[in-house]
Amino acid sequence: MTIQATNVTSAAQPDAPKGSPMQLLAQWTKGIKTPEINRLDILIDAADMLACVKVLTDAHWGYLIAITALDTLGKPATYAQDVRWKALLDAGATQAASSPIEVLYFFANGPQIVTLRMLLAREAATISSLCGIIPSANWYERELIEMFGITVVNTPDPTHLFLPDNWPDNVYPLRKDFKIEQISSTKIEDIHE
Amino acid sequence: MTITLGEKWNEALEQVKLWARINSPWAIHFNSGSCNGCDIEILATVTPRYDLERFGVKLQGSPRHADILICTGPVTLQARDRLKRVYEQMPDPKFVVAVGSCAISGGAFQGCYGVVGHIDQVIPVDAYIPGCPPRPEAIIDGVVKLLGSLKKGPEEQRSGGEEVK
Amino acid sequence: MENEKREKFIVPIGPQHPALKEPGHFEFTVDGETVTGATVRLGYVHRGIEKATEDRNWTQNLYLLERICGICSHSHAMAYSLGVEKLAGVTVPPRAQAIRQVVAEMERIHSHLLWLGVAAHEAGFDTLFMFSWRDRETIMDILEGLTGNRVNYSVNVLGGVKVDIDAERADSIRKGLDLLEERTRHYLKVVTTDETFLRRTRGVGFTTTEQAEALGLVGPTARAANVARDVRVDVPYVAYAEFPVTMTLDTGGDLEARFVVRIKELFESYRVIRLILDKLPAGDLTMRMPRRIKEGETVSRIEAPRGELFYFIKSGGGEKPERIKVRTPSINNFALVTGTAVGHQLADMPMILAGMDPCFSCNDR
Numbered sequence: 001m002t003i004q005a006t007n008v009t010s011a012a013q014p015d016a017p018k019g020s021p022m023q024l025l026a027q028w029t030k031g032i033k034t035p036e037i038n039r040l041d042i043l044i045d046a047a048d049m050l051a052c053v054k055v056l057t058d059a060h061w062g063y064l065i066a067i068t069a070l071d072t073l074g075k076p077a078t079y080a081q082d083v084r085w086k087a088l089l090d091a092g093a094t095q096a097a098s099s100p101i102e103v104l105y106f107f108a109n110g111p112q113i114v115t116l117r118m119l120l121a122r123e124a125a126t127i128s129s130l131c132g133i134i135p136s137a138n139w140y141e142r143e144l145i146e147m148f149g150i151t152v153v154n155t156p157d158p159t160h161l162f163l164p165d166n167w168p169d170n171v172y173p174l175r176k177d178f179k180i181e182q183i184s185s186t187k188i189e190d191i192h193e
Numbered sequence: 194m195t196i197t198l199g200e201k202w203n204e205a206l207e208q209v210k211l212w213a214r215i216n217s218p219w220a221i222h223f224n225s226g227s228c229n230g231c232d233i234e235i236l237a238t239v240t241p242r243y244d245l246e247r248f249g250v251k252l253q254g255s256p257r258h259a260d261i262l263i264c265t266g267p268v269t270l271q272a273r274d275r276l277k278r279v280y281e282q283m284p285d286p287k288f289v290v291a292v293g294s295c296a297i298s299g300g301a302f303q304g305c306y307g308v309v310g311h312i313d314q315v316i317p318v319d320a321y322i323p324g325c326p327p328r329p330e331a332i333i334d335g336v337v338k339l340l341g342s343l344k345k346g347p348e349e350q351r352s353g354g355e356e357v358k
Numbered sequence: 359m360e361n362e363k364r365e366k367f368i369v370p371i372g373p374q375h376p377a378l379k380e381p382g383h384f385e386f387t388v389d390g391e392t393v394t395g396a397t398v399r400l401g402y403v404h405r406g407i408e409k410a411t412e413d414r415n416w417t418q419n420l421y422l423l424e425r426i427c428g429i430c431s432h433s434h435a436m437a438y439s440l441g442v443e444k445l446a447g448v449t450v451p452p453r454a455q456a457i458r459q460v461v462a463e464m465e466r467i468h469s470h471l472l473w474l475g476v477a478a479h480e481a482g483f484d485t486l487f488m489f490s491w492r493d494r495e496t497i498m499d500i501l502e503g504l505t506g507n508r509v510n511y512s513v514n515v516l517g518g519v520k521v522d523i524d525a526e527r528a529d530s531i532r533k534g535l536d537l538l539e540e541r542t543r544h545y546l547k548v549v550t551t552d553e554t555f556l557r558r559t560r561g562v563g564f565t566t567t568e569q570a571e572a573l574g575l576v577g578p579t580a581r582a583a584n585v586a587r588d589v590r591v592d593v594p595y596v597a598y599a600e601f602p603v604t605m606t607l608d609t610g611g612d613l614e615a616r617f618v619v620r621i622k623e624l625f626e627s628y629r630v631i632r633l634i635l636d637k638l639p640a641g642d643l644t645m646r647m648p649r650r651i652k653e654g655e656t657v658s659r660i661e662a663p664r665g666e667l668f669y670f671i672k673s674g675g676g677e678k679p680e681r682i683k684v685r686t687p688s689i690n691n692f693a694l695v696t697g698t699a700v701g702h703q704l705a706d707m708p709m710i711l712a713g714m715d716p717c718f719s720c721n722d723r
Contacts, residue, residue, distance in 0.1 A: 035654065035655060035656070036444070036656060038593070039657065063571065063574060063587075064574060065659075065666070065668050065685060066668055066670070066683065066685040068670060068683040068685075070672065070680075070681055071681075075674075104670070106657070106668070106670070108659070110592045110593070111592055111593040113657055113659075134572075134574070135572070135573075135693075136572075136573055136574035136690065136693045139689050139690075139692070139693070160401065161399075161400055161401060162400060162401040162404040162722055162723075163270075163271075163307075163401060163404065164269070164270035164271035164307070164401060164404070165271065166270070167270070173306050173406060173409050174408060174409055174681075178306075178409070180304070180306055183270075183306060223381075224380050224381055224402075224403070225381075225402075226402070226403050226404075226405055227380075227403070227428070227719065228425045228426060228427055228428040228431075228510075228719050229380065229427055229428035229429050229717065229719045230425070230428025230429075230431070230509040230510055231428070232380065232428070233428060233429060233472060233509065234508070234509060236491070237491065237494075237495075237498075240475075240487075240488055240491035240492060240495075241488055241491070241492040242491075242492060242495045266403070267405065269401075269402065269403060269404055269405055270404075271401045271402050271404060272373070272381060272402045272403070275373050275381070275402070300425075301421060301422050301425045302405045302407075302410070302422075302425070304410060304413065305405040305406040305407060305409070305410045306406040306409055306410075307404045307405045307406035308405050308406070325425075325510060326428065326508075326509050326510070328508060
């Protein structure tokens, strides 16, 4: 499969080999990208994430390397052709969907990396917890919560992992609209107290 | 019960204290956001090649037993109050050594959101050891210079340092 | 009375503690001396490096990312360089790749010897600590001679390396490795035969292969439980395809196995460095890199001394990256502490913690 990174092909992959992630996840796949050798990006809806991970782990396909997110603020053109974006728009989240947050789940099996990618509406970013299937996902989920302001439903421990105790509420450093001034009040006040 | 000593005795006692302090200062190491580079070099100074203990310096676990606070790294938001608390727990007279570029100026981490600043924005510092990280020789040199300055009068000792409010 | 017994007793450790050189906060719930639960609070070293990379250009980021961790600085710089070079479509000359591998293996040697000392110190075996740190100075001298710095070597530039190895330098490296190899044999004997030491390590912090996989362990900690995960073997990067290493596995799954795996990895490192020195490819050291990196996303995985290091790099086509995600091995391995602490003596906690070789500055970033 050699498809240009920018091209999103249709979901149907009837010729995919049996047991491969492409075949396992075919029913939820909204699009596929192969950005590099050994890499496969599978675009899915956030609601299908748990089902996809369940299938991968049941088939013993690799292990979870990382979960991270991308803030796409100011880059709506990237998603112009994306069916998932259109679905977000249809759901009525017009303002929010203008700059969605993309969540990425990386799985590795030897040299191969599969990335499950889903879009979340910016103002109501919510995703289910993976901890029921992969307990160690909690570390990454705590990061999603504090760094991107994503609500992770049913995660066992939603407390701060990295950010300090006196971090202001609703300030998410890895979002693109984060400004250092948002936290400067705490910083200066405390030094001179 | 209070013991009142004569002036001569007091002077002699002060001299004994100073002698003890210079010959066997105990140090505590605190990492307030360092990358580990300086920390492993500090640890290297107490191992056989460099052997800081020959100057009587001993790395020590509790701030309540320490004379010198060796600080590494820029000060992060989360570590700042802990750094202050460790400093306040140390008995007087106490001295602070800032090791490495980050401890002196914030180094490569200037402008990171988690970084408050450098050590002397939080607690007074008596000796600065530059380098990224400083070599163990430089750390030993810094500590020995600090010990040398202790021999001077109390006014010169604390030049540049001010009390934490 | 019955109710009082059921009350939890929590032993807080840290952030400033004599056991480790870095700040981290642990809370162990105990019943008498037995641990019944463990939680970890990180973030004391959190500087916000991932965000800071978005404000710095590609070259500046190399130096910033190198300072995520002072112990595995080369691993971070190498993972980042490999990713950016892949995005830019630049092929690095083979000589530069081989030198990167030499320094990466040297870093593994210095890191494992450092860890051996610290772990021995946790066990109260300070003699081994002093010995291993004395011998570690040999590899520090080699690194200093080769790169000019003992810790943050700054060997990588985008598109190649800064340092070269000539015949004279190669000879001095070989001499150093001979000495280290002899000493390492001695350490292997010590950690597998010393009766007192074995009492602190054998059967402590045990995980089965399945548990290790479920906890998501990586690196030597996973390989000590017979989980065959080594990026150097799975996806050879730099010159690992031409100068391969064999994976060191152990079926023990306990602390002793972690000692054995790390020490055996040292022999593998000595062997592969000698091999590269003998057959170092000729050619250039650097390739020209563009200031702006083509738009795209890439992942970069390498085997740092502590395990798999994962970089996700996204470029918007400008002078600065759009997002860099760093997933360090320690964050995965922390699951070992929270997962295996229960049922152990409180006194074993420092050893279990040291056994995974935690690096707080790596996972806090």
